[in-house]
Amino acid sequence: MSSDQITIEDNVKMAANCQFLANNHDLHDREKLLCAPIIIKNNAWLEAGITILAGVTIGDNAVGAIVTKDVAPNTVVAGIPAKVITKIPYPEKIQQG
Numbered sequence: 001m002s003s004d005q006i007t008i009e010d011n012v013k014m015a016a017n018c019q020f021l022a023n024n025h026d027l028h029d030r031e032k033l034l035c036a037p038i039i040i041k042n043n044a045w046l047e048a049g050i051t052i053l054a055g056v057t058i059g060d061n062a063v064g065a066i067v068t069k070d071v072a073p074n075t076v077v078a079g080i081p082a083k084v085i086t087k088i089p090y091p092e093k094i095q096q097g
Helices: none
Strands: 006-008 019-021 023-025 033-035 038-040 045-053 063-067 075-078 083-087
Touching: 038 045
Parallel strands: 006 038, 019 045, 045 063, 063 075
Antiparallel strands: 023 033, 075 083
């Protein structure tokens, strides 16, 4: 569902059932659609069943699940909503592509 731009950079991996929701309805005026872009940075890994909400950026090399806020580069997040699980050690060793 996209009423705003969704940018997917190079070498992004996506598992099954990824959802990108770049819009939502206003709580008080339900006819009003609120929109914000989604950005998926280079070499991110989007896990199966991921949901990414409007206005979120997934950083370089990040790995995630249900994402309601930005995910910093070289970070693994999980849970509902996603929370930081760990930082990726030695991100310079991650192979591109």
